[in-house]
Amino acid sequence: MIKDTSSIRFKYDDKVDSSEINNQNELKELKGHLLGSYLRVDKDIVPEISKIIDEVKQNITIQEKIEAFIYPGSTPQAGCYPGNTDKEINIALSSNLVENLNKEELLYVIGHEIGHHIFRHNTKLKEEQQDLKIGDLFSLQCQEISADRVGFLASNDISTVASAMVKVMSGLSSKFLTTNFLPMIRQIDEVNISGYASTHPFFSLRLKSLSMFSMSDSFYKFKEIKKKATFTKDELDDEIVKRIKKNLFPPEFIEEEKILFLIFVNIFLADNKVTKQEQNILRKLFPDELVNEFLNKIKTKQRDVKGFYHDFFVNQLLALKQKNYERFNEIKAQSITYIRDLPVPESDKKTVRDILNEI
Ligand SMILES: [Zn+2]
Secondary structure (H helix, E strand, C coil): CCCCHHHHCCCCCCCCCHHHCCCHHHHHHHHHHHHHHCEECCCCCCHHHHHHHHHHHHHCCCCCEEEEEEECCCCCCEEEEECCCCCEEEEEEEHHHHHHCCHHHHHHHHHHHHHHHHCCCCCCCCCCCCCCCHHHHHHHHHHHHHHHHHHHHHHCCHHHHHHHHHHHHHCCCHHHCCCCCHHHHHHHHHCCCCCCCCCCCCHHHHHHHHHHHCCEHHHHHHHCCCCCCCECHHHHHHHHHHHHHHHHCCHHHHHHHHHHHHHHHHHHHHHCCCCHHHHHHHHHHCCHHHHHHHHHHHHCCCCCHHHHHHHHHHHHHHHHHHHCHHHHHHHHHHHHHHHHHCCCCHHHHHHHHHHHHHC
16 A cells, blocks of 8 residues: 655655756656666666665555666765656665665665655756755755655664664764664754755754654654654654754844744734734744744734834844845845735735835
């Protein structure tokens, strides 16, 4: 039976725009390159790897045809590429990865790559790798969190996932490693940097995320395990996104995020009520602290919430203007375009537009 994996998707991993589907010529070219240069996994040439792929297919119940290729590479790497049709997945594995990881660990890595296909992360063939904006990096990091969950389902064992990650992270083989991976999970708690531009979350965070996932209601439900979960999926996803943002976004971005939040809040408050839909938009886009504080003010019917957020917005803008005039002007211009495209009545946008124009 094919199981629906959409329920385990990381909630901040947004669906890819379907307009980004590749053209047939590009796909043909890619397949030609894979077939021409790499060794295709065939049960007569590399039977063990062929069996592993069959096992992954069984564990995550997918019917797509998986074509795996191996190339000579001195670092442990893997990639997933779109097939000629939606029913085909191409996967590339470096020789170093295949040589250094054991069978169970490969289940996880291959499952992870298939995860990218399941969630349609790889619909775009040529990712513009240079000049990725911070928002793009954020999306890519969120995709890794979703794909990891499929990898975990493929291997079914958290310590196997941990050892695979430790091997890929360190480049070591089993020779030097024990099976105690707790210190590696704890490593993330000592990471104290922000503004670190990367397409992947830190390994220690990915492992922490999976270890929490293995105790979440989302995983239990998927596996039909009747046990009380330690985390709800929302708790899990909110905790992980907080960590991703903390490492990826520079501190000034957090300040600017607050301005964006205040734009939304002031527009939503224009009609004196905040609908369920508007609350969901806020929850999806902004940190819990900001949203909870706002909703609490509304719930407890504190006097003049609208006035409070109006003043808060003005003060934030003035502070930014004083600190960095150039950036202030950029944000102002961006915000005006942003507001223009928001699907809310013109009259609701007016207050915010007036504030931006006056300051
Ligand atoms: Zn990946």
